[in-house]
Amino acid sequence: MAFLMLYVTYPxxxxxxxxxxxxxxxxxxxxxxxxxxxxxxxxKGEMESEGEYIAVMKTRLELESDVAAKxxxxxxxxxxxxxxxxxxxxxxxxxxxxxxxxxxxV
Numbered sequence: 001m002a003f004l005m006l007y008v009t010y011p012x013x014x015x016x017x018x019x020x021x022x023x024x025x026x027x028x029x030x031x032x033x034x035x036x037x038x039x040x041x042x043x044k045g046e047m048e049s050e051g052e053y054i055a056v057m058k059t060r061l062e063l064e065s066d067v068a069a070k071x072x073x074x075x076x077x078x079x080x081x082x083x084x085x086x087x088x089x090x091x092x093x094x095x096x097x098x099x100x101x102x103x104x105x106v
Contacts, residue, residue, distance in 0.1 A: 003097045004064055006057040007083040008071060009039065015076050016053040022074055023057065028067045030100040032057040060101050061086065 006029075010016035013034065020032040032055045039052045059067055068082050088094070 001091065001094050002061060002086045002088050003094055004059050004061050004067075005085055005087045006055075006059070006067065006071070007081070007085075008055045008057065008075075009037075009077075009081045010053045010055060011076060013053050016055045019071065019074055020055050020057070023067070023070065026070070027100065027102040028063060028070050029057040029059045030097040058087075058097050060098060063101060 008016075008019070010019065013036070016034045020029070020034065023029045023032070035054050035056075037052055037054050038049070040047070040049045042048070057067075064084060068084070071082055072080060
């Protein structure tokens with residue numbers, strides 16, 4: 001068994017928490033961890049260096065496309081970073097993720 005982890009950056013803690021709350025309320029994700037990070041990147045030809053927040057979210061594998069679309073629809077960035085990978089954990093944790101996310105009936 002496996003599950004999906006999503007790594008999504010946000011401009012501030014409030015927008016990260018807002019997105020996570022909405023995704024939790026609608027059962028798109030089972031949980032998330034939000035952390036502060038220093039980011040450096042090139043945007044529109046300019047070097048940027050600023051603080052961001054990362055939300056690491058966990059959900060069902062079969063919700064991948066729908067969760068990504070939902071995140072894009074509520075994200076404040078013009079081009080959000082939505083990185084995703086498959087992960088494995090102890091059986092009890094993976095069952096908990098399944099129990100706390102929606103079935104792919106949307």
